[in-house]
Amino acid sequence: MSVVKSIKFNKDELEKLNEIIKNEKFSTYVKAHIFNFKKSNERLKLARETAITYNQRAIEIKRIGINLNQIAKYCNKNKTIDFIALKKIDEILQELKRLSDGN
DSSP states (O other), X not given: OOOOOOOOOOHHXXXXXXXXXXXXXXXXXXXXXXXXXXXXXXXXXHHHHHHHHHHHHHHHHHHHHHHHHHHHHHXXXXXXXXXXXXXXXXXXXXXXXXXXXXX
C-alpha cells in the first residue's frame, strides 16, 4: 500500500529544490534523505553510548591504578608483600581481565 503526502513550495524554494535534485525523482530524493537521516541518528546514538562506556571504563581503570599505588606504598613501607597484598593484587588482576573482556 502506498500513501501520497504533499508539500507546498514557494517559487524560490521550488527553483532551489529543482537545482539540487536535477535529474533525480523528487520522491526518491526525499526518501533517501529521510531514511539516511534516521540511520545517521542511530549511528550518533551508538557513538554516544560507546563514548559513555569508554568513559566508565576509564574511570574504573583509574580507580584500579589508585588501588595498585596504595598496595605498592603499603609493600614499600613494610618492606614485604603479605597475603593481604597478594589477595588485593589478584582481585585487581581479575577486575582488569573483566574490563578487557568487555564486561
